[in-house]
Amino acid sequence: MHSENIVKLFTAENPAALIDRSELTECVALLAKLCSSKQPIRFASEPGGVALTAMNGDIQAETSIAADVDARFSAALPAAALLKLMKKGTPSSTAILELLSDEVDPNAERLVANKCAIQLAETRFVLDATPTDVFPEPIRHVEGSKVQRFSIASAVLWNAIDGTIDAVSTDQTRYYLNGVYLHSHNGRLRFATTDGHRLYIQDTNVQTGKVEVGAILPTEGAKFVASLLDGHASADPVKVEISSSVAVFVFRDVAVTLKLIDGTFPDYPRVIPADPDKSATIAGGALSARVASLVECTGAATVYLKFSGQQLVIKATGPSGDGMTGMECAYQGEEMEIAFDARYLRSAIEAASPDGRSMRMRMADPLSPALVTGSVGGWTGVLMPTKP
Template sequence: MQSDNIVQLFTSGNPSALIERTELTECTALLAKLCSGKQSMPILNHIRFASEQGGVALTATNLDIQAETSIAADVDARFSAALPAAALLKLMKKGTTSTTTILELLADEADPDADRIVASKCAIQLASTRFVLDAMPTDDFPDLIRHAEGDKVHRFSIGSAILWNAIDGTVDAASTEPTRYYLNGVYIHTHNSHLRFVSTDGHRLYIQETNIQTGKHEIGAILPTEAAKFVANLLDGYAGADPVKVEISKGVAVFIFRDVAVTAKLIDGTFPDYQRVIPAEPDKTATIAGGDLSARVASLVECTGATTVHLKFGGEQLVINASGASGAGTTGMDCDYRGEELEIAFDAGYLRSAIEAASPDGRNMRIRMADALSPAIVTGSIGGWSGVLMPTKA
């Protein structure tokens, strides 16, 4: 007996594939993230479906990023169709797990010389309700992003949790200024024979070290912010060590995780020598509870409308001051501070971002400083993570 959670695809009235509905919904939800509905080319708002040996291949792209996946299916006819992502996802989510969903791919006229049937419409039936979506010709679908012929490709594997942590811990510091396009992403490169992830916007610098050895390969690639976040979203929730296969060439990066391959164009530019802004050995160190500090800064900013906060370190106390359009506020908290008294000011948003990146669990973090005008080094409970935060003028 056919399961109620099976999607049945038909071509010209003949069954061509049977697909598990939950898996199809999940894959559609992932690929639809690349189809914003605001693309200048209508085909980019569609997901390409194509039958293959033992299943159906799904592909979506926004020209800079593409995602490909396959779903196991019983296929007995060759077909292809580009279906509108948003409408398809909305309809797939309408049914319950106890509702049989039927997708019927219809061709205007079958071409006996074609190697597959190209559908022009897709009928979707949920219980007693039937919807018909217009499909686009798959010939309009853009060429897939691939490594350029002759380019050297570096291949390695990295644990999914390690990769997610590296991207999530650095991408927020990437610049959004289009004139500094070479900072609009995460710099993945070799440092001391290991893989390192870095991003900066000129006001803050986030670094995540990894234990992934690159051997003799010298890797250097700037992964655009949008692509980095898409990969992180794919990996989010997988806390295990499931490997991600990575391929990096001069202009393209590929991330293969389970049954999904994400391919992205890299930024064509040179990442600056960021190590010049990292202070050598600041002589003042404050150890403080990250969660408490973040909450106090957030409260002051919310009540005062301040954009800058002043931190005054001395002995075992930290005094935090802020003033803005709505008034001024002061609060204090315990702090293990070593060094001469120091008052230093930071942009409130950048400070909170650094705190959350260094100590997302709220545990102790460390701020090392030289003086009120020099960059501060921030570290926390995330192994291998460090940040450099530029102070503002008091």
């Protein structure tokens, strides 16, 4: 499609762009996940198309789309309204975007748009537009900073974020715990999170070699990356760039840039028990269901697990009364009772064995952390017990 055949379709001399409707809808849908209802997406012409950018605090997403476009085309359009229009507007194969201004200054070097007309087939819509001058400065690596680059399979990245994000701390006084710690461990990439009550670790097969990787991804940024991967995770690699202040993830033709948390993640390996001598193998789905039932019926926040032989007894006491149930388990060690926060226990079970199958708990005594593993390869949970 050549621009000389397109300009005749434009209704004015204003900056305009003709874009494939389905491609525009897909790009806007991706970026709109980052924006609140009134936040805009920035459109700017580039050779052969339009660059789209969305920002929300310390998170930035960028993509490009092929288009026949005027070099002067530059404006920020409301994400939610634009997405609704692209999905619900009059059926058409293309969309023509034309920038408009209430005030026309013939001496001005460029048009300062406050409206954008959108032509879908025979229907014309007009949305509010914001000049890109007020759009935040893009997030970039600091000039001259050392940038480490590597690739990770999208399925591996999604699994690592999804399997650890639940243990991120929300305590603002310990801001360095408010994210996912991505770092080198024994020459491979590891993800870790902790809120002081539990520690979740996901090891990967991504080799870092002699390069020391270390970055704390902010919680919302990590969740946004996972949301774009969810349902699209495959063996296709995600390209990653990490510097001292910024991390960039490139996949699905989108570049997601995050400002890193400026802090030092704690020396978490010291809380991992070396070799607990008691071990229980349990059906994770059945245990989670029993804990949920007891909590629902009693209102208890804490559950007690009593291991003895091939039997696990689960007890809870709350405002609504007492409850007790049991189930089979393969247990090795002396009889022992240990208490856990019910919510943290269920979280660890679901992270270890999302399929509900076998999981393993290794324990030393009622006051020491328990190690939890399951069907997810490379995942380890450390769960602090509640004092009896």
